[in-house]
Each structure stands twice: as C-alpha cells, then as structure tokens.
Amino acid sequence: MPRKSPEQTILLDQLKQIAQGLGETFAPFCEVVVHDLLDPKHAVLAIHNNLSGREVGHPATELGLARILDPEYPQVIANYANQFSDGRQAKSTSIGIKDSQGKYIAALCMNVDLTLFQSFQTAIGQFVSVDAQLAPGESLDPAGTDLIRTRIDQFAARLATSPRALKADDRRALLQELKSAGLLDVRRAMETIAAHLGVSRASVYSYAK
CATH class of the missing domain: 1.20.50 (Pheromone ER-1)
Known part of the structure; x- marks a missing residue:
C-alpha cells in the first residue's frame, strides 16, 4: 500500500467521522461505507449499518476502480439503482473525495435498502385508497x-x-x-x-x- 500524505490521512479520518454520523442518523435502513481508494485491494475502511455483508478490508468496487483510473470520473453519482448480494433492491449514492492534487483518494457510499420502503408504499397505498363511488358527498371538514x-x-x-x-x-x-x-x-x-x-x-x- 502506498504511503499516505498527512493531507490524505486527515481527509480519510474526517471521512470516517462523517460516515459514522450518517450511519447513526439513517440507521438501520442505510448502509454507509468509506472506501480507501489508495488501497484498492483492501478498500473498505469503515462500514456502518452493514446491509451488504461486506467487511472492513474488502476490495474496491468497480465504481471505485473507475475513479482510481480516471480523475475526471464524476465526483457525485446519486440515487442509482443497485442490488445487494441476496437480491434486495437498493438505491445508492457514491461521492468521490479528492485531495488537493485532484486525485481520488476515497469514496463515501450510501446504500439504502428499498425493500421495507416498498412494503410501506404498498401498505400506505392500500390504506389511503377510497371508493369514490360509495361516497355520500359527506365532509368532516367545515366548508371553507x-x-x-x-x-x-x-x-x-x-x-x-x-x-x-x-x-x-x-x-x-x-x-x-x-x-x-x-x-x-x-x-x-x-x-x-x-x-x-x-x-x-x-x-x-x-x-x-
């Protein structure tokens, strides 16, 4: 693994704090992962609300590798469709972090498990549905x-x-x-x-x- 500069070390440490805060805020529905792109073979530096089954030390994803190879790769990719290894649908956002030289050194990724929300959506849709044909024209709210x-x-x-x-x-x-x-x-x-x-x-x- 290449030696990190003091700037890179500080950025990674701060990113870990941000990830912890986001993880605690959006628990348990959102997995928050910090990827160290300076060490792609062991990129997963921190993981909160583990929904994907990955562990610290796991390698970089294809998205991470793309950023390593191309400094011009988009820095923010938000709300893209994703999938966990067991087939659960997810919504993901990946934010690339650059150092002062414009080099990608890390990525902050958030993966939301949509399964529960889709169940909520179905249940709420059923709950709020009404049959307008059966409505007697009554209102519980005073006119006006x-x-x-x-x-x-x-x-x-x-x-x-x-x-x-x-x-x-x-x-x-x-x-x-x-x-x-x-x-x-x-x-x-x-x-x-x-x-x-x-x-x-x-x-x-x-x-x-």
Missing part, C-alpha cells in the same frame, strides 16, 4: 376551511417560506388578507388558522385586530 389553508399556503409561498415560519408582521398581513376575503367569517376559521400556523388562537385574534 380547505380554502383558508390554501390561501395561507399561497401567502407563504409568495414569501418563499412555510406557514409555520411566517414572522409576526407577515401573520398580521395574512390575517388582513383573509379578513378582506371574508374568510374569517367561516366557522372555526380562527381554530383552522391557528393550527395551520402552529400558533395559539389568542395569537390569531391579536394578529386580526
């Missing part, structure tokens, strides 16, 4: 509250923010806009506004003055 929420969302979007991130002055302007549109007269309007803004009803009344 959907419009209130839509107007709040539109107001926040114009300011490039979210309803709950609106500042006090913006909330006052919003309430005046809703008042001018007659939406404060809708039943449970104040309660709807408070819930959508994430504030108390008392605050909404004060903004409306």
Whole structure:
C-alpha cells in the first residue's frame, strides 16, 4: 500500500467521522461505507449499518476502480439503482473525495435498502385508497376551511417560506388578507388558522385586530 500524505490521512479520518454520523442518523435502513481508494485491494475502511455483508478490508468496487483510473470520473453519482448480494433492491449514492492534487483518494457510499420502503408504499397505498363511488358527498371538514389553508399556503409561498415560519408582521398581513376575503367569517376559521400556523388562537385574534 502506498504511503499516505498527512493531507490524505486527515481527509480519510474526517471521512470516517462523517460516515459514522450518517450511519447513526439513517440507521438501520442505510448502509454507509468509506472506501480507501489508495488501497484498492483492501478498500473498505469503515462500514456502518452493514446491509451488504461486506467487511472492513474488502476490495474496491468497480465504481471505485473507475475513479482510481480516471480523475475526471464524476465526483457525485446519486440515487442509482443497485442490488445487494441476496437480491434486495437498493438505491445508492457514491461521492468521490479528492485531495488537493485532484486525485481520488476515497469514496463515501450510501446504500439504502428499498425493500421495507416498498412494503410501506404498498401498505400506505392500500390504506389511503377510497371508493369514490360509495361516497355520500359527506365532509368532516367545515366548508371553507380547505380554502383558508390554501390561501395561507399561497401567502407563504409568495414569501418563499412555510406557514409555520411566517414572522409576526407577515401573520398580521395574512390575517388582513383573509379578513378582506371574508374568510374569517367561516366557522372555526380562527381554530383552522391557528393550527395551520402552529400558533395559539389568542395569537390569531391579536394578529386580526
């Protein structure tokens, strides 16, 4: 194995810390691997949430070898289809790490096991499905509250923010806009506004003055 420069050693050590943090954040669904491309025969330097069955010291992947051979190889390849050895589908992202000389020295790879999420997707799809033909035209939401929420969302979007991130002055302007549109007269309007803004009803009344 070639001797590493102090810079390369520091980069690899820092990358191991990043990988640990990502692994702890996205456990147990995402495998996070650090590849030492300076030692391709024993490239796997660290592995968290081991989903692939690999071990520290395993060789570089084809992607890693491609980076070793070509410094111009794309540095970030995100969300590409992959597969674990047992056939489970995965979504992978690989990030190449270069030193100050522009040489690939490492790669940070994340492999998400899609199996569980696909099961969730199927279950959720079944759960939220409704039969519109059987609907009696009933609504559990008072008429007009959907419009209130839509107007709040539109107001926040114009300011490039979210309803709950609106500042006090913006909330006052919003309430005046809703008042001018007659939406404060809708039943449970104040309660709807408070819930959508994430504030108390008392605050909404004060903004409306």
